[in-house]
Amino acid sequence: MQRRGFLKLFTSILGLGALGAFAYPLFRFLLPVESAAKVKSITLPKSEIPVNTTKDLMIGGTPSILVNTKEKGFLAFSKVCTHLGCLVKYDQERQIFICPCHAGIFDLEGNVVSGPPPKPLQKFAVKVEGDNLVIG
Amino acid sequence: MLLTTLGFCLSGYLLPWSQLSFWATTVVTTIPTAFPVIGDIICNILRGSENVSGATLNRFFALHVAFLPLLLVSLFALHVFLVRRVGISAPPSGSEEPNDWREFRHESHPDGLPFYPYFVSKEVLMTVVYLIIMFAIISFVPALFIPADANTPADPFNTPEHIRPEWYFLAPYEMLKLIPNRFLGIALQLVLVMVFILWPFIDTSKNYNILKRPLLLTLFFVTIVVWVGITIWGSF
Numbered sequence: 001m002q003r004r005g006f007l008k009l010f011t012s013i014l015g016l017g018a019l020g021a022f023a024y025p026l027f028r029f030l031l032p033v034e035s036a037a038k039v040k041s042i043t044l045p046k047s048e049i050p051v052n053t054t055k056d057l058m059i060g061g062t063p064s065i066l067v068n069t070k071e072k073g074f075l076a077f078s079k080v081c082t083h084l085g086c087l088v089k090y091d092q093e094r095q096i097f098i099c100p101c102h103a104g105i106f107d108l109e110g111n112v113v114s115g116p117p118p119k120p121l122q123k124f125a126v127k128v129e130g131d132n133l134v135i136g
Numbered sequence: 137m138l139l140t141t142l143g144f145c146l147s148g149y150l151l152p153w154s155q156l157s158f159w160a161t162t163v164v165t166t167i168p169t170a171f172p173v174i175g176d177i178i179c180n181i182l183r184g185s186e187n188v189s190g191a192t193l194n195r196f197f198a199l200h201v202a203f204l205p206l207l208l209v210s211l212f213a214l215h216v217f218l219v220r221r222v223g224i225s226a227p228p229s230g231s232e233e234p235n236d237w238r239e240f241r242h243e244s245h246p247d248g249l250p251f252y253p254y255f256v257s258k259e260v261l262m263t264v265v266y267l268i269i270m271f272a273i274i275s276f277v278p279a280l281f282i283p284a285d286a287n288t289p290a291d292p293f294n295t296p297e298h299i300r301p302e303w304y305f306l307a308p309y310e311m312l313k314l315i316p317n318r319f320l321g322i323a324l325q326l327v328l329v330m331v332f333i334l335w336p337f338i339d340t341s342k343n344y345n346i347l348k349r350p351l352l353l354t355l356f357f358v359t360i361v362v363w364v365g366i367t368i369w370g371s372f
């Protein structure tokens with residue numbers, strides 16, 4: 001191999017190495033971190049949520065709300081608004097969920113009543129097992 | 137450069153890790169999810185995790201202090217290069233002959249003022265005045281431009297009531313609220329931005345005087361009026 005060719009090859013390899021040494025940590029940095037193992041369902045004593053009260057929960061890594069109403073019993077929803085991810089608040093009096101960000105409103109079934117959210121709130125199954133509730 | 141400056145505003149906004157900044161970042165990083173397929177990937181890369189978290193803070197900090205300054209300096213260099221290469225626009229009242237305004241010709245105009253030292257010294261003076269005012273505010277009245285809410289620490293389980301962005305983001309915020317389709321609302325804003333970025337390539341009129349370019353003038357004023365109108369609407 002000619003001296004010139006060798007030098008070209010050598011500097012190219014060095015350059016690529018330097019680029020890799022810079023790009024690899026950057027790539028690692030940009031890679032989303034794995035979230036911790038998620039709790040898929042939650043068991044709670046029924047007595048913790050009397051009628052007309054709510055409880056905030058974390059189901060599968062999602063901030064959620066459990067509502068106990070006189071008419072419909074126990075209902076559980078993700079609090080994450082389907083528009084742009086703010087957390088909805090429950091209005092006890094009007095029995096609706098209101099999103100404070102762009103005024104999206106959902107009914108007690110999680111369906112969109114008004115505002116920009118494109119789809120209903122994610123609903124979780126609630127099972128009554130004796131004195132306990134299993135949510136999710 | 138304007139968009140990069142807005143990028144600075146956005147990435148810097150998260151750094152105090154307050155309620156306002158946390159939820160503004162949640163909304164902004166959810167915006168890409170309106171686009172099918174790549175939306176979720178972009179959202180995850182921006183956040184660095186499923187939700188806005190410490191990983192997001194790391195990324196936004198890196199963006200704010202390393203990537204965006206580099207980008208801005210590069211754009212600034214490109215801007216100066218283009219001013220030298222293509223020339224500058226004539227002021228609206230300027231000459232019909234655009235070339236008159238495009239370059240400093242020392243040979244044909246020996247009485248003209250060169251950039252250095254005349255304009256450089258003026259710019260240095262303005263920079264010093266700006267720094268004096270800025271450091272005075274930072275040292276003596278640091279809370280002057282900071283709303284009270286900005287001191288509430290971030291709570292990922294509670295979105296504050298009546299959350300609203302800063303005034304310069306009120307128009308996009310209100311448009312997202314008004315346009316029922318999330319994809320349309322976001323796509324429309326992107327198209328508007330692209331039209332302005334690509335305008336020099338769309339409208340290739342040789343006339344440098346904006347008053348003699350009716351299409352650009354109309355578009356400019358309509359956009360400003362609509363923008364200001366929506367911003368005011370969004371503030372109520």
Ligand code: FES
Pocket residue numbers: 081082083084085086099100101102103104115116117
């Ligand atoms: S985030 Fe809920 S309405 Fe926009």
